[in-house]
Amino acid sequence: MSQFDRVLVVDWSANATPKLGADSIWIGSAGAGAVPPRNISTRAASMQALRIEIASALRAGQRMLVAFDIGFGFPRGFAAHLTGRAEALAVWDWLAARITDDARNGNNRFEVAAEINRHFPGIGPFWGRPNGRDLPDLPAKGNARTGHGLEELRETEALCSGAHPMWKLYTTGSVGSQSLLGQAHLAALRQEFGDALSVWPMQQGAAPIVLVETYLSLIDPAVKLAQGYACKDAAQVDLLARAFHHADMTQLMAAPAARETLREEGWILGAGHDAHLLAALDAPALTPPRLRNDCFAMPQGVDWVPVDTALDRLRAVLHPLTGVEDVPVHQAGGRVLAQDLVARRANPPAANSAVDGYGFAHDSLQGDGPYTLPLVAGRAAAGQPFAGAVARGYAVRILTGAILPEGVDTVVLEEDCASDAARVAFDGPVKPRINTRKAGEDVLAGVPFLHIGRRLTPADLALASALGVGHVQVHRRLRVGVLSTGDELLADPGADAQPHQIFDANRPMLLDIARKWGHAPVDLGHMPDDPSRISAALDAGARECDVILTSGGASAGDEDHVSRLLRETGNLSSWRIALKPGRPLALALWGGVPVLGLPGNPVAAFVCTLVFGRPALSLMAGCGWQAPQGFMVEAAFTKSKKPGRREYLRARLDAQGRAEVFASEGSGRISGLSWAEGLVELPDCAAQIGPGVMVRYIPFSSFGL
Structure with a gap:
C-alpha cells in the first residue's frame, strides 16, 4: 500500500484561454477524501484548489503525493548554462521571476522561451509558436534549430513510449509550454509551504507534501477499458491516482538513476514500472463499485423492522453507482454535480x-x-x-x-x-x-458556488452561466429498470380485459416517478407468473440498469416467483417493515444489480417508493440521501391508531391549512393517490388524533414529485 494518505494527479494545460472538457486541467484523487475527477478551466483556479487541498492535508496531519504531467527538469546541461547551477529547482526559480500567467490563462511563455534561446549558442533549443507571432529567436519548426548543444530527451523520457521533447512549445504534445508555466507555479508553491513540501527526486526527506512528475500514458491499457468517464483525461487522472495510492511507493521511488541526473533532469514517477502500476489498479475500481452480495442482510433475530431502522440500514449499505460525464451547462438541468463548481468570473464582473x-x-x-x-x-x-x-x-x-x-x-x-x-x-x-x-457583490471569481452532489435547478444553470461555467462534470443518470409481474395483469390499458384481469397501474406510475426524480427510466415490461421469463427479464435489467424496481410477487405465496427467484439466485433479504401500507420490501442483488421488490398493491407500492425508494435512489445517483421535509399542521380528521407500526395516510391541506385525509384507508383505492397532495405520517406509537391535534404533513413536492 501507499505511504501516502492521499494522492492527487494533475493533468496540466498550457491553454491561453479558460477551457473545460478534453485537453484542459483535470485533477484526480485517491485515498482519504477522494472525489470524482474535477475539471478546472484556468491554471490560477487549479492552483488555488491545490493550495486548499495541501492546507487541508497539513491540518489533518496527512501525507499527500501530488503528481503533475509536466517535466520537472530539462536535458542535462540546460540548468547550469541558464542559471549557473546544475539543478532543476534553480530553473524553477528563474522561471518564476519571469513567467506571467493571469487569471484568464493569458501568459508570456513564448516570449520567455525566446529569451532562454538567446542564452544558448546557435538556434534553439525551444521551438514552436503561433502563426504570425513575431519572435525571431523562437523558430516555428523543430528542424530550424541548430547548434544549441542539448539533447532532445531526458534519460527518464527514453523509458516512456511516445514522450515528447521538453523543447516543443506548440501544437499537439507541447510539453514544453506546459512545463514552463507549471514549473513557475510550482516554484510559488514551494515558496509558500516551505519545508512542509518537497520535490522528488531532487529533494530527499519525508515532507508531508511531495510533488512528483508523472506521465499519464503509463496506464493506457487500463484507460482504454475504463467506462463512465467524461473523457480520456478524466479517466487517466482518476486511474493513475488510484494506481499510485495502491502501488508500492518504496519500489517506485527507489533511486532510478545517478544522483546528478535526478537533481538536474528530474525523473518520471512510474517510468519503467508500467506493469506494476497496472497491477496496482484494482479491476472493480475502474467503474463505480457494485454493492456487496450480503449488503441487504438484516442482523439475526430482526423480525419486524421499524421504518427508521430500515432507512438507516439502507443509508449505511448504499453508495453512488454511476460514473461521471461532461455536459454543456445548458444541458445539465436535473443532473447531479460530480464536482464543485468554481466561478470563472465575478458576478457582476464589474461595478x-x-x-x-x-x-x-x-x-x-x-x-x-x-x-x-x-x-x-x-x-x-x-x-x-x-x-x-x-x-x-x-x-x-x-x-x-x-x-x-x-x-x-x-x-x-x-x-x-x-x-x-x-x-x-x-x-x-x-x-x-x-x-x-459592486463587482463581485453576488459571487467572487475563483470561489466555489455549487457543490458536489447537488441536483442542478434552472436557477443553478443561470448562476453557472453568469459565472462563466460552460461545461460541468455530472453523474451519469441512474438507470432505473421497472418490471411488473403477474398473470392477472394486462400491460395495455386499452386492451379488452376479462373479469379476472386488471390493468398494470404500477409500471407507468413507477417509470414516471423515476423520470421526475431525474433518473433514466428503463421499461422492463410485464412478465406473467413464469419463472423463466421473469428470470430473463431480470437478466436483461442487470445488463441495462443500475437498479431494478419490481412490483408484485415479492411475498411468499405459490405464485410469488420474484421472491423465490431472488432467494435462489439473488441473495434475497425480505424486510418486513412495520409500516402501513406496504409491509413487505424485498431487497436483493441480481447479477450485481440491486433489486427493490415493491408490493403489488399500487398504493403500497407508491408509499414504499416515496419513503424508501426516493432516498435510496438519490444516494445511488450521487446526490446524497434525500430525506423529505415535513411540517406540523392541525388535523382535520379523527383516527385512533394502534402501536407497533408507522402509518402514512393520503392527505391534502384544506382552505384553513389543516390536513384532511382520504375517506378510505383501503390500499386498493388508487383514486386516493390522485386526490391527495401529500402524506400524513403517524408515529410508531399509539395515537389518538382529532381535529386540532398537530400531525406531520409531508407534501408530495418534498418527495420530489
Missing part, C-alpha cells in the same frame, strides 16, 4: 448601475444640495460602456446594468432628476455609492 439615471463622483458634490452638474457627451449603457473617464464635477447619462465609467461611483435615479441634455439637476443629500452594484 455597474442598478438604475437608469445619472452617474458622477460623490466627492465632487458640495453641501447638501440641490446640485447641478454639467453632462459629458455620450452615455453608458449595458453592453455599450462609456469611452473614457468622467471628470470630477461632471455627470454622465447611465442606464441599468451599464459598467460605471472611471470617475463614477454614485448614481441618482432618473425620476429624481431634471435635465436639459447639457446639465442635470437633483436634490440632496445623496448617499455615496447609491444605486450601484
